[in-house]
Amino acid sequence: MDGYFASRLHHQLRDQVRYFAELEVRPRIPAMEAARSVHHELSRLIARQGWLGATISRKYGGMGAGHLAKTIIIEELSRVSGAMGAMVQASQLGAAKIVHFGSAAQKDAWLPAIAAGDCLPTIAVTEPESGGHVLGMAATAVRDGDDYVLNGRKVYVGNSHVGDLHGVVVRTGPGSRGLTAFLVESDRPGFRIGEQRPTMGLHGFSFGELFFDDCRVPATHRLGEEGDGLAVAYSSSVLYGRANLTAVSLGIHQAILEETTRFCAERERYGKPLHALPSIKIKLGQIQSRLMTARLAAYHAVHLLDEGMDCDAELMNAKLINVESAIDSARNAMEIHAAAGLFTDRPIERFLRDAHHIFAPAGTSDIQLLRLGEVALGTTKGQWSHRLSPVVRREEGVRDTLEAPPEAHPPSATRVPRQPSRCGTRT
Template sequence: MHRYFTDQRHEALRHRVRDFAEREVRPRIAEMEANRSVCHDLSRLIARQGWIGATVHRAYGGMGAGHVAKTLIIEELSRVSAAMGAMVQASQLGVAKIVHFGTEEQKKTWLPAIASGDCLPTIAVTEPQSGGHVLGMSSTAVRDGDDYVLNGRKIYVGNSHVGDLHGVVVRTGEGSKGLSAFLVESDTPGFRVGEQQPAMGLHGFSFGELFFDNCRVPAANLLGREGDGLSVAYSSSVLYGRPNLTAVSLGIHQAVLDETTRFCTERQRYGKPLADLGNIKLKLGRIQSRLLLARLSAYHAVHLLDQGLPCDAELMNAKLVNVESALESARDAMDIHAACGLFTDRPVERFLRDAHHIFAPAGTSDIQLLRLGELALGRAQGDWSSRLADLLRLEPSEWPEEDEVPNEAPADPPVTVRAEGTTPTVPGQRTGPAHRPSWLARPR
């Protein structure tokens, strides 16, 4: 069904990502699950494929491939490992703030490094006492000459422990116009990352705490103008966060169907495959039906995004439908597996745990329903897809023509991985922007 929204280039890209995920990611899942720690080297290896730059214009070294391409990249990675799909979606979420609000100098400095995989960006908004209430944040930035001095704490930051460039929204004044956003490099004095706390799922992915203690940031690192912080946070969440998380849910959902049909075909009951039982077929039918609807809503929403058409409602609905349906299908899969699903030798319990992690970010299901209700009543606010349409629209000239896209994935260059937590080195890899930030120059 999704082929209505994709062409040969999309499908060639899908095959490349799928091949990579099976070859490089799947063999590491057992280790990630056992260690429950951040998988630094694999995160870097994935970044080196150039996929973080899916929506970065080719003029800045990106793919210029748009949001449909971004969605299928995340989906295919998440089908194998939702943790690594989440890593990519969090990095691509970090791209949004620079694409939407960055100056030309900021774009020239950071986007090529992000697109090449030399830089993993994040966005940090949530705080312990305010949660999803963005205006309730208390972290501050105070102007001091040519710098701003940041103080405060952020939580649930995707890619916290692998990020190189953090987009931080803090308070510079009162009210809704008192929030501003800054780019903070990971080696800035006064900045530190909290200890990684293992969570229920997404093992291998980091979403932790960032601390700012008199952290001095150049005024040139301000995104947009003072007071644009709320717009940075909301536009990133609506236009990137929701579709990205939708794609993670979609990948999990596909994995649920694949694994459950395999189990039902191989498992015997009453001298025949479990799949021959009527009640099992009904459950499989429900999973299949949900997946078809979820996929349609996901790709329809990002197709509109690539066209520069209003689609805030479709993005909200896609996140709602995909998260809820993936959870329901994972529960059905657990029912079918029964006691077999409780043990870690089968991945179905991982799918359920991972699916729960996608529920809250970028708004819970209740938040999506609340916003959709406001839309029905004619009280919708924001309309970010219209306000930023010129930055979202995929121009035909941006993405390579079909004959420029290889039908098969090229051989990956050899990767030398140093100690865990350091960057894989790839011979001949682009080294990023001409004006290299300090962390790019130091050993990693």
Template sequence: MDGYLTRRRHEQLRTQVRSFIAEEIRPRLPLEGVDARLDSTLVRLMARRGWVGLTIPKVYGGRGEGHVAKLVVTHEIARVSPGLAAELQACQLGLAGLLNLGSEPLKRTWLPRIAQGEILPTITVTGRDSGSHIKGITATARKDGDVWIINGGKAWIGASHVADIHCVVLRTSERTGDDCLTAFLVEADREGVQPLPHQESVALEGFSFGEVRFNDCRIPDGNRIGDVGQGEEVASSSSVLYGRLNLGAVALGILEAVLDAVVEHTTQRHLYGKPLIKHPVVNDQVGAIQANVTSARMLAYLAAHLLDRGEDADTELMTAKYEIAEKAVASATLAMEIIGAYALFPGESPIAQLLLDAHAMRPPAGTPGIQRLRLGQQAAGLTKGTSWSRRFASPRHPGMLARLSGD
């Protein structure tokens, strides 16, 4: 999207990211095994460059560069390491609830440290027994004087074992209405916080996403994010405004990596005396992948651009996440057909791994079915209240800057 919905500063940032990839990431590839998932070296190097805090306003020590800048960084890294890009975006996602609904003392305490790369945040919502059904959360927080006592487990947490703080959404009421959940900031080293042993997975090499249990973990009421009963707002605003675009960015990087691998294979391998790409059937298939890449870029950068302008972008954000993830899966599947048996061996081709990585983009921040459900509701005018993108505009939007500055 060079020059389309980006500005000179975005392209300068892209150049910086590509240099970092060449100097720091590529020499460490491949990121394999549980040990790689527990190694925070690279994500902390990125955090110290301010890339976790790109959307943190300058008043809190951040760069205040907005969502297009965040997209540039995540997208570029995902082209070479989807797992590492997933790790970075999980930390970016972790600050969203604090930024959107945190109290002024919490923001003054934590946002500058996140912006400087001193600490890594993450968001902790999903439980094994609830999945996408947020009101099905069973992990609880019980008020005891001026503290809350947390118990229960959380699963599939991005950056689970490398994060320093968790934004945790918990049940604080037996009711099932909109006010049954509350969010809290919980330090990873606080007594009663226990990461479970990390398991290997088939996708996103180098990405830490595991489980954490809370056993009578006591936290002060000052660590509450938002009001009591606003937990669903914390989770939903984080998912809609950060999670969907972040995951779309990772999926976009995967999609471009698929195209790169297919072009390399079809231009270097010959059949019947000419490169594969010169055979009409193969050329048509590569063209289909290129079309997917082009449209995915447009979707992602348009959604980020609208978000930075403070415009209503909920539909574009949902569409970007849904469509780009689906295009990544479809393109990687087609690439398997183009490359054939070569794709079955990691030493021959990255396509099989990219296909698994693409599939891993579909469930988080709302499965494809959830995205279609929400898009259908919007089409029929069944959504309630102000859109998330208008309620919590980008840090580059003056209204957001004024609110965060306390003006």
């Protein structure tokens, strides 16, 4: 299936990420599961591999490798740890707003730091009362001379507790043209992070609350013009959020298949491996079929995005198929494991918990179906992929800039850890 879309260099990238994930991520999973809180050290280590810059131009120190490469990176990390795949997808989501809406000065200030792993960006849109209703948000920004003063609260912010630079969409006026986006450093006066609350899954990842109490931000930190906030929110969700979360689901799905087939080979019933039972083999066949379909949908969608083609519907469908099929396969896997799946010495229950975390962000399955229904009726309101992905194609050359990654060395030999640098220039 990879042969339809992935090149030799994509396969080399997959090998590199998988090697790293097995060596550096897998040994840390027990500690992350026990702590049920963000893993700062591992998040920084992954960032320093340069993978946050998958869609950042080489001009700014990024990979310039495109959305398929980004998908492979997230998928391979998620195959070992959904939490660390989620960390990378959230960071790349944060980078997208600068790639697409940042000024030349903003790109110069922040994209090199993000690409180098010295800056973890986020995007903050959702609020406790409005949820997925973006236009219902109440957080505000009021112009005061050369600054804006932000007040309000954001929730479910990916990388909330490790983020250095938050892309925040708030209200500057009424209606759909009354939303504006800003870049806010995590050490700005008036900004604070809420207490991290334990969650069902994705242990090691943080998605929490941000508070803005008379937080003063320079006008130079505004992304685009006043009124561009809705475009920042929607484009990040459609072009990056759905694709990135699809990749997390895909990696978890692959892990479900591998762990379940391993279990079926190790366990015996009636003197034969468990997979010799027809009922078990059918369930394995269902998991395999779902995974093949899910990967095809995912790779096809991001391939179209890399080609600069309209693909909003394909991205919606990829997220729908991957999320639903991963959850279904996790349920099948739990049925096969039976009581053995209830204990934490086997990861299958972690996969089930983690898979459910991918359901809501960037639109639940009902939202994807609602939008796909509009596609069927011909009542869609435009293509975000048409508006923005050609920009990626022109500026970043996604077809021509994927270079061979370094040979598979231990990560310490591949990347020399840096001392943290300032994320952009404070004004």
